[in-house]
Amino acid sequence: MKKGCALFLLLVLMVSLLSGCHGSRGAQAFVIPESFDTSKTYEITFWAKNDTNKTQTNIYEKAIRDFEALYPNIHVNMRLYTDYGKIYNDVITNIATQTTPNVCITYPDHIATYMTGDNVIVPLDELFADAKYGLDGAELQFDGPSLGEMVPEFLEECAFNGDGIHYAVPYMRSTEAMYINQDYVEQLGYELPDVLTWDFVWEVADKAAEKNQDGTYKLNGQNVMIPFIYKSTDNMMIQMLKQLDAGYSTPEGEVLIFNDETRSILETVAEHVRTGAFSTFKISSYPANFLNAGQCVFAVDSTAGSTWMGSEAPLSDIAPDKYVQFKTAVRPVPQFDPEHPQMISQGPSICIFNKHDPQEVLASWLFTQYLLTNDVQNAYAGTEGYVPVTLKAQQSEEYQAYLNDPAQYDVKLAATQLLMAHTQDTFVTPVFNGSTSLRDAAGQLIESTAKSVRRNETVDDAYFEKLYKDTQSLYRLDQLQSQQSRTDGSDLGRLPSTAVALLVTLVVVWVLIGLYTLYEQIRKKRAKKP
């Protein structure tokens, strides 16, 4: 009896020691089932993002209906969002309660944070290659793309963890474009080049900011004129740094942004805020509202926002009587070296959350792949200046006809073709846990500088030093730095007392187990002696 008790105690101790520490870990790693079980019903949740665009919502709904018709045992419940940040916050909350969606449209930066939990996100490479259910797999009920039919640059963006493994698939891609009131540029005596330099933009913008004696602007005769307005100042800073080959971050997450080139960019921004040539979305409003009202020369916004841009824009927030007629030109974002343009690649990707039932994960993967079919890709890309992420869709007859359809809004098509022509000139920033904060900080540097100039604060060396320090602290980039240095194996300092206590307890328990086992063996030997 004593022996039984001791053995039981030992087992309990071992189990608690060996597995107790792992109690907080995520689900088991996903293993692809041999075959998809069609005898059971699977409910999967899909958190989708639309650009407050009803057509996009309709396309998701149709995709779900069509998919469910092919797989009657899979039911997809969609939850719609209009904001990536909200999706991110909800996912983080739901990871803790193990109620994440099955399939989620999101950004790689966000996925990097989701991945701080074990096996939360399903790695996709084995699924890509699976002969039955992989990309272009033999048992798929639809005609999806093969691996070779994915646009390589866009797919590569989803292998962001430094391990070469894909944790997402791209869904749609866009970049930023400069939407230009060409009439104004020419009115100011300039000819519009194919690729604009930053110097050109600043020069024209300064000229456009000149006023009459009565306070109206010479260029438009109105009381309002923002010659150059930028929607995403995060992207503005990131692209300028990239074009200058200046530091932003390392792939591992070391923050490099607080450098001299950044300061030089901020000084330029300050100079042109001072002349009234430059403002931002956060400070003023949507670039389209100014551009379409003839109150702007250069407006930078996403190609995925192209249906809002221009004097014939099908979507608008301003009153019809505020529209001004002008020729809208679409160009890449300004460059430092126009011979070698560089622009950001952005747009939603899709990740799959791991679940205890591998069949449920497989169902999620089937639906994810369905979103890559030509039907979905072509339809969704057509809602805005998005580009399909598969060559299969891009090269399809349907898509080619769309690109040449005179009934389509010409600014949207120009924005789409801009990205297709420059896919090889796109880049993405490194993704790591904390990269979202760094991106926010990049934009905040511009926003803060612009606001300070508008508020007549002194913007000098001391200002920038303080700005760097405050931004580092606000976005906890100093903590990112220290996390990074830990991964480099540098000195971690003394262990916390709780950790020391835990380690000591573990050692003591194991010593006691050892002593007890030894004691039992000696006792047995003695008992066997005649």
Place this chain on the structure above:
Amino acid sequence: MKKVLAIMLILVLALSATACSGKKSSEDPTKKSEGVMTYAEYDAAALDSEVVIETYVQAKQGWWEDNGQGKATLYTQDGDGAYFIYNAYISEEDYNKLGEGQKIKVTGYKAEWSGEVEVAEGATIEIEDGKWVAEAVDITDKLGTDELIKYQNQKVVVKGATVEAKEDGAAFWYNWDNSGVQGDDIYFDVTANMGTYTFTLESYLTGSDTDVYKAAEALEAGKTIDVEGYLYWYEGPQPHVTKITVK
């Protein structure tokens, strides 16, 4: 004994009534402390200039945390005009102290975003003693006139408005283009004073669990309603609705 008790009760009641009315009447919502702008001074202040105001919270959008910084957006008003306080910096503890009518001192910068004049993001708030709740001003006959902008951000009411059908016949949409779902902002159109205007239920102000949100979901085209809310501006008037009364 009973008589004494009754007299005491009456006295207590009378005293408390006096106290209440005294508090109400003692609060002058136009009076300002030293160093604080009057509404007229705020109104005249240039954009991007620093402003210091005393005002009374009429309604608030939810508190949230952004990179560790607590933020909240407030609809506030004094006896002369209204102030929209956008994403002021405030702790959750202080935010919870901001009941209807709570007096606050706000220090920040004046800004304009798509026509909406506001105290820009990052203003600081001090909670002061005092309470005052604004009465809704009837702006029905101001709709469509140049005078309307004077009421920007104030608590207003539009009376006898007719609910107009959206393009698809619905009385309201979730999101401006019907791309949303329950819980998102609600948009509905009304005709009043010979013009049609879009009113909004801002979900951060009046979420799907509020009576007014449910009332909006029950709207029918052609019905006559009174609508109360705050005269928010986005490229034109776009009131944030807090009360709907179907006639």
